[in-house]
Amino acid sequence: MPVSIQGCRDEYRVLVATTLIRCIDDKASEAIQVWKPEDRRPDELGHYRDIVGMRIDPSQVDGAQVFRIWGWSDALIVSEHIKLVLERARLTGADFEEV
Numbered sequence: 001m002p003v004s005i006q007g008c009r010d011e012y013r014v015l016v017a018t019t020l021i022r023c024i025d026d027k028a029s030e031a032i033q034v035w036k037p038e039d040r041r042p043d044e045l046g047h048y049r050d051i052v053g054m055r056i057d058p059s060q061v062d063g064a065q066v067f068r069i070w071g072w073s074d075a076l077i078v079s080e081h082i083k084l085v086l087e088r089a090r091l092t093g094a095d096f097e098e099v
Contacts, residue, residue: 015066015076020069023060029053047071056099075099 003012026032029052029055035044048071056077065079078086083096 007050018065019064019078020070021061021064021077022066023056023058024048024051024069024072025055025057028057029056047064054096054099 001014001016017091024032029051032051033049035041035047035049039046039049051072054072055074061067063083064077065082067068067077069077077099078096086094
């Protein structure tokens with residue numbers, strides 16, 4: 001989505017990712033913590049509290065190119081193709097990590 005910034009001539013675009021996919025591979029990930037009732041956060045119950053060495057199950061992604069993960073919205077997941085497109089466009093401010 002194109003974005004204009006007042007007083008700036010550079011061209012900017014915003015990527016809006018609204019698709020949520022439940023695809024974390026709990027067994028393949030290094031360490032997983034889930035919010036529990038005793039944590040007293042009913043708004044987070046069942047969601048991921050912390051993930052180390054996250055791995056996703058590609059069979060759950062169904063070809064999605066850009067999405068967020070259900071229960072862990074901190075990460076924006078992009079396909080290898082999208083990653084290469086962003087790198088060719090000289091995107092700044094992104095850090096890519098294979099999941």
